Structure formats: structure tokens, C-alpha cells
Amino acid sequence: xxxEPGGEDSNDRHxxNDRHxxxxxxxxxxxxxxxxxxxxxxxxxxxxxxxAAAAVAVGLLVHTGATFLHLAPRNAATDAIGDTVNSYMAxxxxxxxxxxxPDITRTMTAxxxxxxxxxxxxxxxxxxxxxxTAQDLAELRGNPLPSRIRQQLANAWTxxxxxxxxxxxxxxxxxLDSEQYLKRLxxxxxxxxxxxxxxxxxxxRSTDTTVPPPPWKAGATRTAPVVRTYPWWPVGTDxxxxxxxx
Numbered sequence: 001x002x003x004e005p006g007g008e009d010s011n012d013r014h015x016x017n018d019r020h021x022x023x024x025x026x027x028x029x030x031x032x033x034x035x036x037x038x039x040x041x042x043x044x045x046x047x048x049x050x051x052a053a054a055a056v057a058v059g060l061l062v063h064t065g066a067t068f069l070h071l072a073p074r075n076a077a078t079d080a081i082g083d084t085v086n087s088y089m090a091x092x093x094x095x096x097x098x099x100x101x102p103d104i105t106r107t108m109t110a111x112x113x114x115x116x117x118x119x120x121x122x123x124x125x126x127x128x129x130x131x132x133t134a135q136d137l138a139e140l141r142g143n144p145l146p147s148r149i150r151q152q153l154a155n156a157w158t159x160x161x162x163x164x165x166x167x168x169x170x171x172x173x174x175x176l177d178s179e180q181y182l183k184r185l186x187x188x189x190x191x192x193x194x195x196x197x198x199x200x201x202x203x204x205r206s207t208d209t210t211v212p213p214p215p216w217k218a219g220a221t222r223t224a225p226v227v228r229t230y231p232w233w234p235v236g237t238d239x240x241x242x243x244x245x246x
Contacts, residue, residue, distance in 0.1 A: 076214055110134065110207040111157050113186040116232065120196030129205060132189055156182045157206070168230055183239045201232040 041049070069078055070089045078085070110133040118124050136150040160182050163175040170176045183202055193199060208226040 076216060106211050108209045108211060109154075109157065110209070111153060112205045112207070113190075114203055114205075115187075115190060115199045115235070116201040116203075117193060117197045118200050119194070124200070127190075130190065132186060135189060152185055156185050179233060180239060183233060183235060184241055187235065187239060188241045199235050202235050203232045204230045206230075 066085050066088050069081070069085045072078065074082075110131060112129045112131045112133070114129045115127045116124055117127060132153055136153055139150050140146045156178065160175075160178040163171050163178045165171055170179055182204070186202060186204070187199065190199070206228045208228075210223045210225075
């Protein structure tokens with residue numbers, strides 16, 4: 001019997017419902033049409049589709065990698081293929097911003113301090129240098145839950161350098177605040193003074209060491225550490241942490 005106008009063949013409905021679990025007969029037939037079109041492709045045509053899809057994927061990976069290297073700070077990879085990457089990126093894909101901010105740290109700074117003591121009889125003497133950064137590193141190494149307190153020294157040192165001029169003179173109130181904060185932080189890590197003695201001055205020293213290059217980087221040179229000694233700063237009672245006077 002022919003199906004009624006506007007109706008649907010029972011075999012078609014049964015096939016759609018059983019094989020595709022579709023409620024929409026037109027959508028079910030559309031799926032059949034797409035599958036039939038794929039089956040009609042020859043082996044060579046299918047191979048061409050696979051090759052084209054693979055070429056697009058490889059092209060996206062290459063472009064993404066080139067963009068990353070173009071934006072990344074200088075490193076061993078950019079030293080090796082930087083010219084090739086830049087020639088690919090320019091001028092169509094060139095970028096004017098940096099992927100990482102701030103730049104990767106290339107130096108390690110160790111901060112040390114020593115104090116000048118005045119004994120009870122009025123004589124003065126200078127104490128030994130104490131590596132404050134080493135104290136922080138000893139606390140951080142092997143500690144799965146390090147305290148943020150051990151980052152205070154690095155932050156205070158960076159703030160001090162940014163708020164002082166070339167002659168290490170404070171620039172405005174920010175410079176004075178950074179001095180007091182750094183002095184208080186360093187004095188809190190100094191050992192207790194002998195009975196009757198008091199701290200009159202404090203002096204800082206920094207040692208900048210260049211991070212060694214990777215072993216595979218050709219032509220890399222190692223530079224000697226740069227040591228800088230800063231002027232003496234007077235110490236007053238306000239420079240000590242609460243509960244300590246010398």
C-alpha cells in the first residue's frame with residue numbers, strides 16, 4: 001500500500017527509530033545522506049582528506065610554537081632558531097607585546113649585613129657579615145609549606161633599590177620608609193648584643209651572581225659575582241622590632 005500524502009513509510013520510521021533513536025525523520029535521513037557521501041569517496045579521496053586534516057593540524061602547531069618563541073624572553077631555543085622564527089612572524093604575524101612580565105630572573109642576589117657596636121666603655125667595634133639571604137634559603141629548602149615571611153627580605157631589598165638614587169640617597173618618603181623597613185628586618189635577624197652594648201649603625205652588602213646557562217648553550221660565558229657595599233645607616237630605637245631595644 002502506498003503511504004498517505006504527507007505521511008511516512010513505516011519501514012523508514014522503524015529504521016530511523018531503531019538504528020538512530022531519532023524523533024525527527026528529516027534529521028535521520030540527513031545523517032544517512034552524510035554517511036552515504038563518505039562511503040562514496042574512493043580510497044584516494046579519503047587519503048587526501050586525512051592528509052589535508054593532518055597538514056592543517058601540523059600548521060596550527062607550528063604557528064602556535066613560533067608565536068610562543070617570538071613572544072618569549074631570550075632563551076636557548078630563541079638563540080638557536082630565533083632568526084628563523086622572526087623571519088616567519090614578520091611582518092604578517094609580528095607582535096609588539098611580551099608573553100611574560102616581568103622578565104625571567106637572570107641573576108641571584110644575596111643580601112648581607114653587619115652592625116657597628118658601641119660597648120659600655122665607649123669603644124666601638126664592627127661585627128662580622130651575616131648572610132641574610134642564606135638564612136631565608138635554609139628555611140625554605142625542603143619545606144613543603146614555606147612561610148611568606150621569608151620573602152620579605154627580597155621584597156624589601158627591591159623596594160629599597162627602586163626608591164634610592166645612584167648615591168644610595170632616599171628619594172622622597174618612600175625611600176625613607178624603605179630604609180626603616182629594611183633596617184628593622186635585618187636587625188630582627190641579628191643575634192642579641194652583649195650586655196651593655198648597643199647597635200649604632202648597620203651596613204648592607206649585595207652579591208649578584210649570574211644564573212649559569214644550560215650546558216647545551218654554546219658560547220655561554222660565566223661572569224664573576226658582583227659585590228656592592230652600601231653606606232652605613234644610623235640605627236635608632238625606632239628601627240628595632242617591638243620588644244627589642246638594641
